[in-house]
Structures are given as C-alpha cells and as structure tokens.
Amino acid sequence: MATTTPTTINRPRTQGARPIRWRAVAGQIWEVFWALLTLFFVIFPIFMLVYTSFRQPLDVYSDRFFSPLTLENFRTIFFGEFAVVREFFTSLFIASVTVAIGIPFAVMAAYVFSRYRFRGAQTLLVAVLTTQFIPALMIALPFYNLFRDTGIYDTPWALIIVYLSLALPYSIWMMRGFIDSLPIEIEEAAVVDGCNEYQVLVYVTFPLVLPGIITSLVFSFILCWNEFTYALLLAGQDTITLQIAMTRTIGIQGISWELISAIGMLVMIPMFVLSFTIRKYFIEGLTMGAVK
Amino acid sequence: MQSPRRHGLARYVLLAPALILVFATTVYPMANAFWLSFQQWQLTKSKAPVGFVGLDNYLRAFDDRFFINSVVVTVEYTVLSVVLTLVLGLGMAVTLQKRSFINTIIRTFLIFPFAVSPALKGYSFRFMLQPDYGIIQLTLGRLFPPLADMVWLSDPWWAMFWISISEVWGWAPLYALMFIGAMGSIPTDVFDAAKVDGANNWQMFWRVTLPMIKPVIIIATLLKIIGSLRIFDQVVTMTGGGPGRATQSINYYIYQTGFRFTNMGYSAALAYLFLVVLAVLAYMYIARLYRQEN
Numbered sequence: 001m002a003t004t005t006p007t008t009i010n011r012p013r014t015q016g017a018r019p020i021r022w023r024a025v026a027g028q029i030w031e032v033f034w035a036l037l038t039l040f041f042v043i044f045p046i047f048m049l050v051y052t053s054f055r056q057p058l059d060v061y062s063d064r065f066f067s068p069l070t071l072e073n074f075r076t077i078f079f080g081e082f083a084v085v086r087e088f089f090t091s092l093f094i095a096s097v098t099v100a101i102g103i104p105f106a107v108m109a110a111y112v113f114s115r116y117r118f119r120g121a122q123t124l125l126v127a128v129l130t131t132q133f134i135p136a137l138m139i140a141l142p143f144y145n146l147f148r149d150t151g152i153y154d155t156p157w158a159l160i161i162v163y164l165s166l167a168l169p170y171s172i173w174m175m176r177g178f179i180d181s182l183p184i185e186i187e188e189a190a191v192v193d194g195c196n197e198y199q200v201l202v203y204v205t206f207p208l209v210l211p212g213i214i215t216s217l218v219f220s221f222i223l224c225w226n227e228f229t230y231a232l233l234l235a236g237q238d239t240i241t242l243q244i245a246m247t248r249t250i251g252i253q254g255i256s257w258e259l260i261s262a263i264g265m266l267v268m269i270p271m272f273v274l275s276f277t278i279r280k281y282f283i284e285g286l287t288m289g290a291v292k
Numbered sequence: 293m294q295s296p297r298r299h300g301l302a303r304y305v306l307l308a309p310a311l312i313l314v315f316a317t318t319v320y321p322m323a324n325a326f327w328l329s330f331q332q333w334q335l336t337k338s339k340a341p342v343g344f345v346g347l348d349n350y351l352r353a354f355d356d357r358f359f360i361n362s363v364v365v366t367v368e369y370t371v372l373s374v375v376l377t378l379v380l381g382l383g384m385a386v387t388l389q390k391r392s393f394i395n396t397i398i399r400t401f402l403i404f405p406f407a408v409s410p411a412l413k414g415y416s417f418r419f420m421l422q423p424d425y426g427i428i429q430l431t432l433g434r435l436f437p438p439l440a441d442m443v444w445l446s447d448p449w450w451a452m453f454w455i456s457i458s459e460v461w462g463w464a465p466l467y468a469l470m471f472i473g474a475m476g477s478i479p480t481d482v483f484d485a486a487k488v489d490g491a492n493n494w495q496m497f498w499r500v501t502l503p504m505i506k507p508v509i510i511i512a513t514l515l516k517i518i519g520s521l522r523i524f525d526q527v528v529t530m531t532g533g534g535p536g537r538a539t540q541s542i543n544y545y546i547y548q549t550g551f552r553f554t555n556m557g558y559s560a561a562l563a564y565l566f567l568v569v570l571a572v573l574a575y576m577y578i579a580r581l582y583r584q585e586n
Contacts, residue, residue, distance in 0.1 A: 165317030226409035
C-alpha cells in the first residue's frame with residue numbers, strides 16, 4: 001500500500017508535466033545557444049588577436065588553425081627591431097598628463113555649473129558641450145599649422161592640448177551630473193562650520209563624488225589612449241603613440257599581423273582592466289548620462 | 293540650487309582654467325579654419341595663403357564629384373552601420389535580458405569591445421578577411437564554395453560592408469547593455485497586463501518592450517549617427533579609402549585634401565560644410581540630453 005499510493009498520485013502529475021518540461025528544456029537550450037552565439041560574436045575578434053600574438057609568422061600566414069605557441073612576437077615588440085616600449089610610454093605619458101590636468105579643471109568647472117546660478121550659465125554649458133561635435137579634421141588642420149610655426153609640433157604637448165579639448169567637455173558634463181545628484185545640505189553644513197568655498201570643494205564635494213571622478217577619469221583616459229586621428233595627423237617621429245606604432249609594422253613584406261596583434265595586446269589589456277573597474281557606471285559614461 | 297554666501301570671485305576662478313582650455317582648443321582652430329576656407333592656399337606651393345577667393349572653395353565642393361562620392365559613401369556607411377548596430381544590439385539585449393547565471397557572465401564580456409581602439413578594430417577585421425589565411429575568408433569559403441576566391445576588401449561594396457561590421461562589432465554589444473538596462477526598468481505589471489490580454493512574445497516585444505524603451509533607442513541612434521558620420525580610423529587601417537574611392541568617407545576625403553594634397557583652403561571649406569550637418573545632429577542630441585535631465 002505504502003508504495004502504490006505515491007505512484008497513483010504521481011502518475012497523472014508526471015504525465016501532465018512531461019511534455020511541458022521537454023518544451024521548457026528545449027526553450028532553455030535555445031536561449032543558451034543564442035547567449036553563447038552572442039558571446040562568440042563579441043569574443044572572437046579579440047580571441048583572434050590574442051591567439052595571433054602568440055603564433056609564429058609562418059603559421060599566421062597559413063590556413064592551418066592550430067599551431068604551437070611562442071613568445072617570440074613579444075620579444076620583438078619589447079626588445080627587437082620593432083620595439084614599442086618608447087611608444088608605450090609616449091601613450092602613457094600623453095594620456096596621464098591629459099587626465100591629470102583635465103579632470104581637476106573639469107571638476108572645478110562642473111562644480112560651478114552645478115551649484116552656482118548666474119546669467120548665461122546654460123548657454124555656456126551648451127557651448128562647451130557643442131565643442132565635442134566639431135569634426136576632428138577642422139581642429140587638426142589649423143593646429144597642424146600653428147604647431148609647426150611654434151615648435152610644439154612633435155612634442156607630447158601637441159597631443160595633450162588637443163586631447164584636453166576632447167576630455168574636458170565630456171568630463172565637465174559627466175561631473176556636473178554627479179554633483180547635481182549630491183544633496184546640497186552637506187555643503188551648506190560645511191559652510192556653517194566655517195569652510196570657505198574652496199575648502200567645501202576640496203574637503204566635502206570632492207571626496208563625495210569620487211566614483212564620478214573615477215568614471216570620468218577612466219573614460220577620458222581610454223579616449224586619449226585609443227585616439228588615432230589626431231595622433232596620426234599631429235605627431236611626428238618623436239611622439240609616435242601605440243596606435244600609430246601599429247601602422248609602422250607594415251614593412252617591405254607587407255603587414256606583420258603577428259606583430260600588430262602583439263602590440264594590440266599592449267593596447268587592449270590595460271583598457272580591459274580599466275573599463276572593468278567602472279562597469280557599474282558604464283552605460284552612464286557611454287551616453288553622457290542620457291541613459292542611466 | 294542656491295547655497296549660502298557665494299561671493300562672485302570663486303566661480304570665475306573655478307571656471308576659468310577649463311573654459312580657457314576648451315575654447316582655446318576649439319574657437320581658435322574654428323576661427324582659423326573659417327578664415328582659411330576663403331583663401332587659396334596650396335601648402336606645397338607657398339608658405340602662406342596667396343589670396344582671398346570668396347566662396348570659391350565652398351562652391352567648388354558642389355562640383356567636386358570626389359567630394360559628392362565621399363558624401364554618398366558616408367551616408368551609405370552610416371545607414372548600414374546604424375541599422376545593423378540597432379538590430380543586433382536589440383537582438384543581443386533580448387537574448388541576454390533574462391537573469392541567469394550564464395547571462396550575467398556574458399553581459400560582463402559585452403563591455404570588452406569598448407576597450408579595443410578603432411584602429412585596432414580595423415586591423416583585426418582586415419586580418420580576418422585576408423585571402424588565403426584570414427579566418428573569416430577561410431570559413432566563408434568552406435561554407436559557400438563560390439566565395440572561396442572572394443577578396444572581400446577589394447570589392448567596393450563589400451569593403452564598405454566590412455568596415456561597417458567592424459564598427460557594429462564594437463558598438464552593438466554596448467547598445468545591448470544600454471537596452472538591457474532600459475528593459476529592466478520597465479515595470480513588470482505592464483507585461484502581466486499584456487499577457488492577460490493574450491499577447492504572445494512577439495507581440496509583447498513589438499507592442500510593449502519597444503515603445504517603452506523608445507527614448508533610449510532614439511538617444512542611442514542619434515549618438516551612433518554622429519559617430520558613424522565621422523568614420524575615419526577604420527578607413528585608414530582597413531582599406532585606405534579603396535578600392536578606388538569606394539570607402540572614402542567625408543573625413544577621409546578632407547584629410548586627403550588637406551594633408552596629402554595640402555590644399556588647406558579647400559579642405560577647411562569642406563570641414564565647414566561637414567560641420568553644418570554635424571551641428572544639426574549635435575543640437576538634437578544635446579536637446580535630448582537636457583530633456584532627459586528634467
């Protein structure tokens with residue numbers, strides 16, 4: 001009796017559930033299939049760069065997919081004839097100096113736009129934002145002539161000046177959004193306690209908007225690091241950045257894909273790490289806060 | 293927001309460095325380019341502009357079939373890459389929208405293409421499209437034997453198509469993230485109500501999800517159009533504008549005119565014509581930014 005009762009109760013239930021369950025399993029497999037296909041689409045080009053950077057030139061130029069791995073390409077780009085160590089530090093220097101100057105200035109300006117009411121503030125902010133949409137070539141052309149005339153051409157400062165025009169408007173807008181979302185009462189309390197305006201900014205607002213500052217900083221850094229157009233037009237032999245270094249691996253035998261991939265690793269990996277740190281604010285950063 | 297005891301000086305001190313930098317780096321070149329656009333100046337022939345030519349540089353653009361070609365190429369490219377980015381972005385969003393262990397992991401990977409620089413995107417796809425050893429070329433050749441001898445980047449249409457794909461690869465995942473975020477904020481009772489009314493999944497997507505995330509789609513589209521119109525990096529690293537002039541975008545043509553053929557005046561005039569179009573789109577975008585805020 002004890003064994004038959006459960007089966008009689010269970011049978012109709014399992015019979016009823018079985019076809020539905022199969023359907024659910026099929027649906028789930030279908031969903032996972034699409035999810036994995038998406039992953040494949042996103043990862044594959046990156047995987048190919050990573051893989052190619054560890055392959056021997058002979059294997060790269062063959063139609064065989066599997067081949068032994070080697071560190072030879074990395075030796076070439078660090079110590080060999082295509083060493084890009086100098087270019088790496090040029091990129092690092094330019095991007096670092098740009099954010100080191102740009103972010104504090106942007107925070108200061110954003111603070112004013114957020115906390116002070118004065119005539120023309122709105123217009124001024126729109127003007128700052130609009131500068132972002134000026135075509136790069138329009139800026140590059142006059143600066144090319146100016147930099148040639150003044151001797152700034154082919155120094156890191158040429159690119160730093162132009163990159164500031166990219167990083168500043170973006171960071172000002174982003175930081176303003178972050179400061180806006182901060183309750184003003186905290187600052188008022190600090191004023192009551194005897195802080196002046198500069199002290200409020202440095203000791204109260206600044207620490208509170210640190211996540212915003214880090215987000216703007218990372219986005220601006222990536223912007224400068226990955227920038228190609230100005231680097232191509234406004235930098236000479238002494239200021240080749242990593243992006244431009246990739247174009248230099250094209251020798252008499254054509255393009256060295258394994259070297260481009262190895263340099264590509266140097267270009268990508270630090271940016272992977274950086275963008276991972278701000279993944280929480282990623283969408284906001286991408287759309288300048290239009291989508292949250 | 294008005295806070296106590298603001299004396300006037302602080303705001304100027306705080307604003308000045310940023311504003312001086314922003315306007316010096318944009319107003320100066322804009323003014324200079326504006327002046328240049330009315331000058332006849334071939335850099336290889338003379339060190340300074342040789343004379344005022346009025347609107348000649350502007351009028352010339354409308355007769356320049358290479359410039360018109362670049363406009364057509366850029367518009368085609370923009371339509372293709374914007375549509376594909378949106379469709380693929382939406383597709384990925386729908387795929388990964390449901391909360392599950394595997395989806396959460398895959399979503400993290402979606403930000404990776406952002407870290408890949410445009411120039412590197414170009415090289416990466418150019419490599420994969422190479423005849424004889426490029427992985428895309430080999431795979432497509434095996435799947436569809438008639439395509440085995442195809443040299444993708446030597447075909448005018450396909451060259452442009454693949455530049456778009458390199459761009460779509462970089463942006464569709466980011467747009468998917470945006471759409472997933474927007475879909476997540478739709479209240480669930482809207483879906484429940486639709487279900488009660490007997491809507492199937494397909495109807496729910498078209499009639500509920502899409503209209504609800506429309507504002508996000510519009511902003512994303514505007515941003516993508518502005519970005520796509522300015523395509524330059526991948527043209528340099530993938531095709532160099534070729535085959536022939538098939539992938540010469542507006543930016544690339546301005547670059548050639550100014551930096552390769554050193555025709556500074558004409559190049560500046562072309563840049564200004566381009567600016568007019570971008571300004572309209574930028575205005576629409578900024579207006580949306582403000583509307584979103586309030």
